[in-house]
Amino acid sequence: MEVMKKLWDLREKSEAVIRSLDSSIISSQYQRLVELGIRDGESVVCLKVSPFGGPRVYQVCGSVFSIARDVASRISIDEAQPNSFSGLVANV
């Protein structure tokens, strides 16, 4: 079976659907991510990949977040088929 892609692997200006949050994320932070809308089933767009591995910018649930590698590499995603989520991209 193919290893699931992580949010950190998502290229700039592409979108995906969040599949799961890794259980290694500490529980209080896990809950906060869900509360912010970073949870399974939500569409996510990568707005910006920063140089030198700096925190990247993602749009989820009508909000924009900066997420560092330590979290983004623990969120599994399904990359979207072209055009299936185009309505969600805000002028990327």
Added chain:
Amino acid sequence: MGNPNSGKTLLFNQLTGLKRKVANFPGVTVEITSGSYFEDPELEIVDFPGVYSLHPLTQDEKIAVENFDKFIHHDQITAVVCVLDATRLQRSLYLAFQVIEKCRQNNKAVFVALNMMDEIILRKIDLRIEKIEEALGVKTIGVSARRSLGFADFKELATQAKNNPENLHAKLSFEGSVASLKDKAKKIESELFPNISLILKSQNRLDRLFLSNWLGGALFLLTMLFLFQSIFTWATPMIDFIDMCISTTGSWVVERLPEGFVSHFVEDALFGGVGSFLVFVPQIAVLTLIIGFLEDSGYLVRAAIICHKPLSFFGLSGKSFIPLLSGHACAIPAIFASRTIESPLKRKITMAVLPLMSCSARLPVYGLFVAVLIPSGGFFGGLVGYQGLAFLACYLTGIVVALLISAMLSKWAKNTPDDVPFVLELPPYRWPHWKPLWRKVSSDSWAFIQKAGGVIFAVTMVIWFLGYFPNGADHLDTSFLSYLGKAIEPVLSPLGLDWKFGVAILTSFLAREVFVGTLGTLYGLENAEDDIVGLTQTLHDHQLSLAAGLALLMFFVIAPQCISTLAVLKKETGGWKMPIQIFVGYTILAYALALMVYHLVPLL
């Protein structure tokens, strides 16, 4: 209650006219404040710090939620107001569900203020408030804090809460898991507000500029350079003006007083001591204004993102950036601001290095010595001034030492496995409202003037008396003060400083800004026959050596001379251990580095 950046604090500001500041960064408003409604002093409004949910994560959220739990059981609280950001409905609704449910369980009146309605109207979006009211089962009004719209409705509901609270009780229950509430919020949003992403368009466009790989970094550096340059360049005309006013008034008053004890006192202690400090108020105002502007516009959060990677090399996170920057205004609010850092270790390190940020109390000292030691003029026809650059160097020294120390501290504590990951929400860019900014600047400047009127006045008075007696003016060398000063001179002579500086440094451990006042009084006493001239001129005439001056500057960059900061650190860390370590450690470090500067400068 409301989310961070829901415009709650601006709404509070507009409704109460109280001196408060809005923060565009999640949770800068950490202490809970209240004020009276401007048209009705009977009606009191309490402002809570912004929270994402009633399940708190950071220290400031914990404080807010704990207090909310207390307040809801309080009879004096007639109603809870839920402030929603109409442009970010889904996220706002999630918190609203929790707050409404809490109010329903406690039989407390609750209503919703849908803020930012001006942006909705501006974009010609058809958002039906009655639909939201229906979905939430509580009275809902549309307001715009920025444009002062909907305040009459707010007043009406607040009065209703007092007279017939049962009209405002929640009708629907919102029990359920986090996921089910999120689903509900999402559903309501997609029904009422399908084109939410329109709002993000302009935000993302600006972020492409401010967060772009090279331009973003360059803009960040330019912003910081501008910040420190403007402290000197913008404030100079105002400083000169105040200086002139003080000298003119001083001479005018002194001329009309009979020569003797009283005139000496007025001239040296009042105008020489307190006056020499007041001159630096414009610099404090300019610094507060620019930091406030960056904060309210939303840029500071972007700056935090840009800084995250570089700061993480030193064991800090991007979230440390806001406390560290506001530490340049004052360490105390900065220590409170560090409550937003979730990681206990990073929070502690941030607090430990905060006193190294050059706070505005150091400004008078920097200002004085930079003006004495560094010639005016500059590159590009004076556009980038030498004095401004020297200022920048002082600030940078503090920052570099802080980074090195935090790197060291995190190395020592590296087996603490509490690393909380970095997630930061980017608020929309908003043009700052002048009102809270102006209030912030005026209240900060006023606080400084009051301090000058209180502590500094008292200290300069004591210094003046000790310096004047037993032999009167012109005999400073045989005064009580000189005995005290000469006793500590052995510590300072290795730095090339005489006992007058010793006395000034000693008093500055109460509060740094006392230093300039003390020095002003001392030199005033010594030159009793002179006209009142600025302290800058006096020091020029005394030919303070460059090496000694720079050594003194170095000392002030590092030394922890502020009792209030140490007291707040004690409160935040729950013990004296950290403040004592900081006090002893930084004093020794400051002295050692000053000694190094004094011996290295002549070699250059």
